[in-house]
Amino acid sequence: MRNISLILKQFSRSVLLVAGLVAAGFNAHAQADAAKGEAIFKAKCTACHKIETRMTGPALGPQLTEETDDAYLIKWVQNSQALVAAKNPKAVKIFNEFNGTPMTSFEDLSDADVSNVITYVRTEWKKIQEAPKPAGGDTATEDKGPSSVVVWGLIGVIVIAFIVILVLNKVIGTLERLLLNKGGVALVEEDEEEEKAKADRTAIFKKIIKNKKLVFFIVVCGTIAMGSWQWVTLWNTNVHQGYQPVQPIKYSHELHAGVMKIECQYCHVAAFKGKNASIPSLNICMNCHKSVKTESAEIHKIYDALGYDPNTAKYDSTKAKPIQWVRIHNLPDLAYFNHSQHVKVGGIKCQTCHGQVQEMKEVYQYSPLTMKWCIQCHKRTEVNGKGNAYYDSILAAHDKIKKGEKVTAAVLGGIECAKCHY
C-alpha cells in the first residue's frame, strides 16, 4: 500500500511539475511579450507619451484600450503621416487634436514589436485602473511629521492624566484621614505640629529676609539674570533666525536640490548675474513639471497659477494669477546686498549663508542676517582673487601695506559703511 501511495505521490508530483512547467511556460511567454514591449516603450515612447496622462502625445493607456484595431495602431506607429496623408478619418482626427504635431515614424519597429508595446500598455493601464486609489492622496501631510491633532491629543492626555493623579491623591488623603479618625489617633496633635511647622517655616523665611547678604546676593542674581535675558532679547529683536513661514506650495528643497541634485542656479538664475537670487518664475518649474508628477495637487497649483490646462496642454493667460510666496530672508532695504558679488566673484557656496538647503523640506532662515554676522564673515574671509585680473593690482597694493598678511574682505574696505549702505 505504501508503495502504491509513493508511486501515486511521485506521479502526481511529476504531473504537477509538468503542469506547473507548462503553466510557467505559458506565463513566461506572455511575460516576454509585455517585457519586450516595456523595453521598447521605455526606449522609444516615453519622450512623448505616458500611460495614464497626456503629454506631447495622448495618454496611451485609455487611447490604446479604446482603440481595438491593432492593425491600424501598428500602421500608425510605423508611419502615422502616411495614414494622415491617406485621410484616414481616425488618424486625421487625432492629428488635429494635437495641433498637427506629427508623431515620429518608427519604421524600424516590426509588427510584433508594436503589438508587444500595445500589450504592455494595455496590461499596465489595467493594473493602474485596478489598483486601489490612495485615500486622500495627501502625501504632504505625512511628510510633515506629527500633525497638530496628534500634538493636541498628547497634550490633552497629559492634562487628563495630571488631573486624574491630583484627584487620586486627594482621594487617598481623604481616605487616610478617615482611617486615622476611625483609629482615634490624636489628630489634634498633628494639627499642632503642623502649625508649629508653619511657624517654623515663616521663621526661616523671616530669618532669610533678615540675612541681608543673602538677599543682596539673590537680588544681584535676579538682576543679572533679567538683565542678560533683556540683553539677549533686545539683541535679537527683529532677528528672525529660524523663521519658517508656511508657503503657498509645499515645495521641497530636499527633494529637488538634495535627492535630485539639481543645481541651485538652475532655478535661481539671477544669483550669478545680479543683486537678487530671484525666486524662479513658473516657466522654469514647467520645464520639468509639464511631464513630471503631473498628478500632484501641489503641481496643479502651478498649473492653476499659469492658467495651464494639463489635459489640453494650453495656457490661458486670463486665468493666470501670480503665486505669492512668503519671503524668508528679509534683509532691510537700507542694506544693499548683491548675490553675484558673493557667489560669482567670491565663490561662496549658497549653503554658507542659507544652510543645508538640500536637506530642508521647508526652507527656514538659517543665518541671523544681522550686520554683525555680515561683518564677521567679511573680517574672516580671505578675498578670492586668484585668476581674477581685477584683483591683481589691488592685492599687490595691499600686499605692500599688509606685508603678506591674509587679505580679507575687510582689508579691501569690505566693512566700510558705503559698501552696503547707500
Next chain:
Amino acid sequence: MDSNKKYWKGLEELNRTPEFVEKNKHEFAEPIPIEEVLSGGGLSAKTPRRDFLKALGFGVGAVTLAACQKVPVHKSIPYLVKPEEVTPGVANYYTSTFEGNAILVKTREGRPIKVEGNPNDLLSKGGLSAQGQASVLDLYDTNRVQDPMLNGSTSGWAQVDAFVKSELAAVVAAGKTISIVTATKSSPSTQAVIADFITKYPTAKHVTYDAVSYTGIIKANQNSFGKAVLPHYNFDKADVIVSFGADFLGTWISGEEFTRQYVSNRNLKSLEEKKMSRHIQFESGMSMTGTNADARIAIKPSEEGPALVNLYNAISGTTLPGSKKLSNTKADTAIKIAANELKAAKGRALVVCGSNDVATQVLVNAINSLLGSYGTTIDLDNPSRQYAGNDSDIVEFIAAAKGGNVGAAIFLDANPAYDYHSTAAVAGALKKVRLKVSFSDHADETAALCNVVAPNHHYLESWGDDSAIEGYYTVIQPAINPVYNTRQAETSLLVWSDNTAKDYYTYVRNNWNTKLLAIGGLSGQAGWETLLQTGFVKAAPVAAGTYNFSLDLNAVAQTIFSQSAKLGEGVSLAGKKVELQVYQNNAMRDGKRSNNPWLQELPDPVSKVTWDNFVAMAPSDAKKLGLDEFGVVKVTANGYTVELPVLEQPGQAPDTISIAVGYGRTAAGKVGDGVGKNAFPFYSFLNGTFQTIAQATIESTGDTFPLSQTQTHHSYEGRNVIRETTFAEYKKNPEAGKGEEEGEHKKYDLWENTNNDHIHARPVYDWVMAIDLNACTGCGACVVACSAENNVPVVGKEEVGRRREMHWIRIDRYYSFDKNGEAEADERTGMVTKEKEIAKLEDFSNVTVVHQPMLCQHCDHAPCETVCPVLATVHSSEGLNQMAYNRCVGTRYCANNCPYKVRRFNWFNYWNDSRFDNYLNNEHTQLVLNPDVTTRFRGVMEKCSMCVQRIQAGKLKAKMEKRPLQDGEIKMACQQTCSANAIIFGNRNDKNSEVYKALQSERTYYVLEELNVQPGIGYQVKVRNTGTESLA
C-alpha cells in the same frame, strides 16, 4: 586779479541787508524752539511742555507696542513667465530718442527709471538736457489722461474711432476743411502718417507751429538764399561768436549740441593748446548764455536792430540809410570792437540773433555772408529740422476756424489755448469747429475745448523715429508697455484714415525698411535689430555750400528802424513805460512740461528762482519805482495785463523788463497749475511772425509776493571761493588767478601725519572729481540727473523758501562787477565788497558771472566727520565721505561744520507726507525711484554720495568679467549728462586717468584750500577771453 575781485550771489549779500545778515547767522532758517520749551515758555510756548510729555509718553508706548510685532510678512511674487531679457536686479538699456537727441533708457524689471544720453549721439555725444532727464517722471504722472474721452466723459477706443470717423465723413460731406495742428514733427514716419491722412482726406491741411517760434530765421533764409530752412550752426568752428539775444547754450534751437560745440573751444584741452574762442553777447535780460559770455553788453530790445545795422555798416564799410550812432555809448563802442574782431576772424566767425523778426534775421544773414560764415560755421545744406513751424499758418487756421471754414481740428503736441497769443481767439474759433480732437496726454487747456481726447502714449511707450538734422535718423522704441489705456497718436491717425497698416509699429518698420535703413547701410530684420541697438543711422553729410547774400538791404534797414523807433518811443520809467522782452527760461521752456516737479524745482541758472516766473528788472529801475524786494507790479502790453513780482536782476538793461513764458498753466496738472503767470499773450503777430518784444506799461500794486530764490542759501560768509583770470593772463602764466598767495597760511591739522597710516591710505582707488569752471555753463542738467539717480525729493516752493531744498548738487552763480581788466589795489576785507565800491560801480548792467557746481567735496580731512557724535559719517579707504543714514540721529552738527554747505537735512518724510504731493508720496510715481538707492527718512542728513552705487556696480562688473577697472567706465550721474564735459570723475591713483591729468592742470585749485580740509574735488580756474580792446 582774482583776489581783489568781489563775488556775490545776490544783491542782498552785496548790500548786506539786515534780513540777509540775520538769516546767515543761522545755519537753518528756522531754529527749533528748544529753549522756549525747556525754559520759561511753558504752556504758552509753541509746544507746551505737557503736550511734549504726552507725545513722549504716547511715542514710547507706541514704539513698545510696535516692537511686539512678529515677523512682518513680506510677499515675494516672481514672474509667472519671466521675459528672457529681464534679470531681476540687473538694469537693461534701450536706445530711444528725446527731442531729436539719441538717448539710452535705463529700465529695471521692465520699468524705465532713468534717461541718459547716447554716447554716440551726433548732437550732444552723451549729454542730455534737464528736460530729457526729467522726462522719465512724466511717464508716471498720475495727471495723465488715463482713458480716451468723448465729449468730456471717459469712453473706449472703439466708440472714439466710430465717432471720429463718422464726424470726419460728415465734415468731408459738408465740404469743410480738416486741420491737423501740430508742433514741429521732425519724425519722418509721423510726417508720412500725416501725409497719408491728407491723401485720404484731401481737404486736410497740416498746420505746424511752435509755441516758441523760429519762423523768422526760416523765412529770412527763404528770402536771402531761397532755402526755407533752419540752418545747422557749428559753434565749434567759430573763433569769434557774437550773439544778439540768442540763448544758444540754453533754450535756442539745440542748446545741448551748441554747448558741446561751444565748450570744445574753451575747455581744458583747448586752453592747453592756447586756444580759446571769443564770445560777445548783446542782450536785454540776462540769459544763461549771457552769463557765459566773455563780454556782455546790456542793450534794450529797441537797440538790437540798430546795433545790428551798425555792425553791418562797420563790417561792410558801407552805411545803410537811416543809420546813426547808438545812444548807448557802451554798446556803440562794443559794436565797433566786435566788428573788428569778427572781420579779423573771417571764416571762423558767427553772428546769431534770437529775434523772430524776419527783417532782423535777413540782416544777420547779410552779416554772416560778409564774414564767410556760410559753409563753415553755418550749414544750410544739412539743416536742422528741430523747428519748422510757420507762425502765419496758425494765424490763418484761427481765422479760418473763426470764419466757420474748418470742420475738424486735430491737435498733436499743440496747445494753442495756452500758448497762442490770444487764447480768447482760440476758444472762440474752436466753438465753430464741429470736430475737435486732442492727442494730448494731459487734459490741457486745448483738450478742455475738444470733444475728443485721444490720449497719446508717452514717448517711452512709443514706437517712432526722429530726425533732428537732415541725414541723421534716430529711432524711438518703447521701454515699457503703455501704463494707461492710451494709444499712439499716429496709430489713431492710421485707424481714422483706414490705412492698410493697422498699427504704427508696422508703419514705422515699413518706412525704415523701404527708406531709412538703407541710409545707414542696413537692411531687413538684421538691419532693424542693429538699428535698435545703435539707435540711429546717419547719412554722409552733404558738403556745406557757401552762400552769398546779394539782396538790397535798404528796405530791411527801414523796417528795422521803424520797428525800433516804435518800440523805444517814449520809454522811460518816469512815464511807467518800459520795453518788455518775453523769453524762455532754461527749466520750463515753453511750458509743455510744467507738470514736472523736477523741472519746477530746478533753480533758474541766472535768477536761481524756483516754482515761479517774475518780472526781471534792473536794480536801479526797481529803486526808481520804489519797489520792495519781490514787490508786485502790473504789466500791460498788447492789451494783456499780468501782476507779477519783480526780481532785481543784475545785468538787466535799464528801462527793460523780461518775463518768462511757460508758466501760468491752468490745466497742466496738480504740480504745474497756478505756478506763475502766462506770458504768451504778450506776443504779437507782425510781418508774418510772432514778436517777442513789446512796449509795456508798468505800475506798482504795492503788494509783495515772495519768490523762492536759492541764490543766497548756503552762504560762505564772504569767503572767496571763485578763481578767475583772463585769457591774456593765462597765456602769460597758466597758473594765473589760482590765488596761490592765499595758501600761505600755516596749515593746522587735527589728524596726525597720515602718510603711513592705513586708515587714511588710499591703496587702490582714490575717487576724485575735476570740475572745469570754464566749461560749466550753469544749465542745471546735472541737478536733475542727480535727483533722478539718487531719489532726491522735491520739497515744493514753501520749503525752498525756508532754505530746505534737497538737491545734492547745486550750481552757485556768482556775480561780480566787470572792471574791464582794470587793475585795482588789493582791498581785501572780510566783507564781500566795500560800500564805496558799490557806489562807484552801481552800474548793475555791467556784471560778470561765474557758475560753480557745488557738491560734497569728499574732504580727506572732513570737518563733518569729526563732529558726528554717532559716527554716521565716516571716511572710506577709497576717499569717499560716507553717509550711513540709519546711524544718523539728526543732530545736524555736520551741516553746521561743513564749510561748503552741501549737507541736506530731511525735515519731513517727503515720500510719505500728503503735504509734499509732488511725486514721491504716490505709489505710482514712486516707480521712478532708483531701487539701488535708499529713500531717506525724516530726521536724517543726506548729501552727495559720489554715486557710490555706480562705483560699486562698476567694480562688480569688472570683477565678474575678471579684468581691471577701466578709466571712464564709471560715470557720475552729473558727469554723464553734462554736454560740456565740465565734470570728470575718476581714480586719482591711476596716473593715466582723465581726472588725474585734469587735476595736474595748472589751473586747478581747491575751494577753501586754506582750511586744509583736503577736498577731493578740484576746480579749474575760470578764464575769460576779455580781448585786447576794452569794451566799455
